[in-house]
Amino acid sequence: MANARRKCRQYSREYLKLGFICSPRNRLLPMCVICERVLSNESMKPSRLKEHLAKVHPEKRGKDLAYFRELRDKILKRRTLPGMKTSETRLERDGLLVSYRVALMIAKSGKPHTIGEQLLLPVVSEVLRTMLRQPTADIVKKIPLSNDTVQRRIDVMAKEVEGRLCSMLRNTEFSLGLDESTLPDNEAILLAYVRFISDEQMKQEFLFARELNTDAKGETIFQVVDDFFKEKGIPLKNIVAVTTDGAPSMVGCHRGFVARLKEVAPDALAVHCVIHRPHLVAKRLSRRLNESLQYVISAVNRIKSNSSKDRLFRRLCEENDEVFSRLLLHTEVRWLSKGACLTRFYELFESVLLFFEEEDPTLRDYLRSRETDIAYLADLYFKFNEMNAQLQKDELSLIRSKSIISAFMSKLVLYKQNLSRGELGQFPNLNKAKLNDILKDSDIDAYCDHLQMLHDDFQRRFHDLLSMAVPSWAFDPFKNAADAELHLQEELLDLQSNDELKPRMAQGYDPFWLQKQVPSLYPSL
Numbered sequence: 001m002a003n004a005r006r007k008c009r010q011y012s013r014e015y016l017k018l019g020f021i022c023s024p025r026n027r028l029l030p031m032c033v034i035c036e037r038v039l040s041n042e043s044m045k046p047s048r049l050k051e052h053l054a055k056v057h058p059e060k061r062g063k064d065l066a067y068f069r070e071l072r073d074k075i076l077k078r079r080t081l082p083g084m085k086t087s088e089t090r091l092e093r094d095g096l097l098v099s100y101r102v103a104l105m106i107a108k109s110g111k112p113h114t115i116g117e118q119l120l121l122p123v124v125s126e127v128l129r130t131m132l133r134q135p136t137a138d139i140v141k142k143i144p145l146s147n148d149t150v151q152r153r154i155d156v157m158a159k160e161v162e163g164r165l166c167s168m169l170r171n172t173e174f175s176l177g178l179d180e181s182t183l184p185d186n187e188a189i190l191l192a193y194v195r196f197i198s199d200e201q202m203k204q205e206f207l208f209a210r211e212l213n214t215d216a217k218g219e220t221i222f223q224v225v226d227d228f229f230k231e232k233g234i235p236l237k238n239i240v241a242v243t244t245d246g247a248p249s250m251v252g253c254h255r256g257f258v259a260r261l262k263e264v265a266p267d268a269l270a271v272h273c274v275i276h277r278p279h280l281v282a283k284r285l286s287r288r289l290n291e292s293l294q295y296v297i298s299a300v301n302r303i304k305s306n307s308s309k310d311r312l313f314r315r316l317c318e319e320n321d322e323v324f325s326r327l328l329l330h331t332e333v334r335w336l337s338k339g340a341c342l343t344r345f346y347e348l349f350e351s352v353l354l355f356f357e358e359e360d361p362t363l364r365d366y367l368r369s370r371e372t373d374i375a376y377l378a379d380l381y382f383k384f385n386e387m388n389a390q391l392q393k394d395e396l397s398l399i400r401s402k403s404i405i406s407a408f409m410s411k412l413v414l415y416k417q418n419l420s421r422g423e424l425g426q427f428p429n430l431n432k433a434k435l436n437d438i439l440k441d442s443d444i445d446a447y448c449d450h451l452q453m454l455h456d457d458f459q460r461r462f463h464d465l466l467s468m469a470v471p472s473w474a475f476d477p478f479k480n481a482a483d484a485e486l487h488l489q490e491e492l493l494d495l496q497s498n499d500e501l502k503p504r505m506a507q508g509y510d511p512f513w514l515q516k517q518v519p520s521l522y523p524s525l
Helices: 013-018 046-056 065-077 081-109 115-130 147-169 218-232 257-264 276-282 287-304 307-319 337-347 349-359 361-369 371-391 398-420 428-435 441-461 486-496 509-513 517-521
Strands: 020-022 030-032 174-182 188-198 201-211 239-244 269-272
Touching (some): 013 046, 030 046, 081 147, 115 147, 147 188, 147 201, 188 218, 201 218, 218 257, 276 441, 287 307, 287 349, 287 441, 337 349, 337 371, 349 361, 361 371, 371 398, 371 428, 371 441
Parallel strands (some): 174 239, 239 269
Antiparallel strands (some): 020 030, 174 188
């Protein structure tokens, strides 16, 4: 019995009537709410607690529960040193978290890093002070957002993201997209993107941006890519496909990047970017249409390059009650701006002519004589913009690209047929010119010839994509298996009988084929 375990008494809420609560530091010990003395666990029983109250605080024996509850609340609300440290630590931790999150927002917005300290922190202070009636100094000073701090936060997050991405690419097959571009200060950079399967989803991520210090030749580009992959420990053989533009430095048969890559990864599929190719087609203009486009560009530059002329033109548009008062610039690099530039130009066409009536009568006459060409080009490039927007959607595949390009080529044939019959419903600006009785039959013939030229150019540049055969079972594997190739029919029947896989087909064929068990169960498919 001497070695018997001593009984450990527990606190009861009834003890508050006697003036005791459990100690904040040890819940097994009673503490008096009057003198804040902590007793032993053996005293955790009514008789001992009553004895303390009677002997030490005889004047409090008649107090009710509300009195002791008030004393308890005062003790619990009192800030202790450990509590103050915990609160301070929590505030610093939250401030650090906010600093990282705001730095990420600044990086995504593309704003200068100084915006955090110069604008965001004052905004936070004003909101706290005005709306929440809270002191701001203690909170704001815990959120470090100086220019250098934001840069460090972004670097840390970028390094972490890059590390995770490279870790996945070391053990995953992926496709690589490359784009060589030139910055305003003539600095050449190489941008790389990757696409891969992760968690039964198709992921697309930015991989790196590297400066091309000497030239943009294929050998230089390959060396930059090879150095990065070696640095990160990513095997080049993991590249199953590569997408580039059609520049000789990329697709040259001897020294191009693709040729050098195939020496290391011979099975890699090389694809010419489906977004770049329509750009090349859209640049195909007849001599007449190209001259008309140059007149438009000249007129826009004459107005936009001079601030006083721009203000005068704006005032003229306001006096003419135009919907818009500004012309839009066109840059060759961003070729989609050509459509917006032409559309706005034709909407303000009469104001442009009026502006050049005294400024440059010769240019005004040229523009007047090419009004139908401008209307046609505005309509045509608007349609190119619509197609390009479809090609830039997320999760675009070669199958979807083929259907988008095929549809646009069919539309070109339809446009030509309708134009030849005088039906201009698909060309609203050109139809407006027809209503003004300035559209001639020779104009229609020129536009039909141009549409045919575009169709032929599409056929030539997208021959590989258009000739790509896609079996029907790829879209719907639960169709008649007898229509498939002989060596695939048995696996198709097995797949069609797998009730576990069928529900994913309702989400589309992409999620269905991305299921992990499909390649292992049906390798031929």
